[in-house]
Amino acid sequence: MxxxxxxxxxxxxxxxxxxxxxxxxxxxxxxxxxxxxxxxxxxxxxxxxxxxxxxxxxxxxxxxxxxxxxxxxxxxxxxxxxxxxxxxxxxxxxxxxxxxxxxxxxxxxxxxxxxxxxxxxxxxxLSPAVTRQLMTHVAGEQDRPGRREESRRAAITARLAELAVREREVAVAVGKGRSNAEIAAELYMSVPTVKTHVSRVLAKLDLNNRVQIALLVHEAGLLDEEA
CATH class of the missing domain: 3.40.50.2300 (Response regulator)
Structure with missing residues (x-):
């Protein structure tokens, strides 16, 4: 093609x-x-x-x-x-x-x-090194929360609440930079099922791609919860 x-x-x-x-x-x-x-x-x-x-x-x-x-x-x-x-x-x-x-x-x-x-x-x-830099930037925004940032984070948290449990798990795995195959192994599901969950996450959150899922997960502090 x-x-x-x-x-x-x-x-x-x-x-x-x-x-x-x-x-x-x-x-x-x-x-x-x-x-x-x-x-x-x-x-x-x-x-x-x-x-x-x-x-x-x-x-x-x-x-x-x-x-x-x-x-x-x-x-x-x-x-x-x-x-x-x-x-x-x-x-x-x-x-x-x-x-x-x-x-x-x-x-x-x-x-x-x-x-x-x-x-x-x-x-x-997006290379892993660049992803780390971007997420550090996002974390810096969270460490210096102004009214605008707090409002944004609250809105993000509300959007993520729309996800089902399995969809949320997949979203967090995407935020960690996992591939579909890695997510499938980590969460004990098939790759087609992972793809379906990713598609549902994108649709429910009105996002365009996996990068936006990762950013949203980081901004919501979900990876901090996993630590």
Whole structure:
């Protein structure tokens, strides 16, 4: 299956470099490019990509806003954020908005190709090291709770209360970074059953992907309860 890809970056040299790198993969097709987030909705509607590589910093509509708007649409393509940072508040916001992960701009070409393939297949692109950094950031927010953070955590706790016991267990395992096979072994269920529970968790919590489940679990402090 050919993966249709759109590249969004305000630097024409970056777009040209990514097109050159990714265009050599037989299963990837660069169907469009954009220099700003405001161009994305029309491109996506017209070209129907499977994945959008999205830069964060752009002059008019940045990649974070563009990602939030795009992922709110039905049938939206997956979004991989392009960044020069390993982890910061902007990347966290992108993941909360529904991005399937992110890649650094200096990532080797083969790894970027692999990331696009993984995201197209429904797997998030987030290394264990980066996950730890992001969760540390989330923990830091919890350690400095303001009224806004407390309100957010209360809302998250209320949402998680909608889950059945087994769904909650699966959500916590996702938060630990477990794969479906690992969750199946840990909770004594089949892999198809795990997939069903993950799908139900996503639907009940109105989330886009496993990364968002992991963030929500960490923000709710469920992993602290497991310790």
């Amino acid at each position: 050919t993966i249709r890809l759109i590249i969004v970056d305000d630097d024409p040299l970056v777009r040209a470099g990514l097109t050159f790198m990714l265009g050599g993969a037989e299963d990837l097709e660069i169907v469009g490019e954009a220099a700003d987030g405001r161009e994305v909705p029309e491109l996506v509607e017209r070209l129907a990509p499977d994945v959008v590589l999205m830069d964060i910093r752009m002059p008019h509509v940045d990649g974070l806003t563009a990602t939030e708007r795009l992922r709110a649409l039905p049938g939206a393509p997956e979004v991989v954020v392009l960044t020069t940072f390993h982890a910061d508040e902007q990347v966290l916001r992108a993941l909360r908005a529904g991005a399937a992960g992110f890649v650094l701009k200096d990532t080797p070409p083969a790894e970027i190709v692999a990331a696009v393939r993984r995201v197209a297949a429904g797997d998030p692109v």
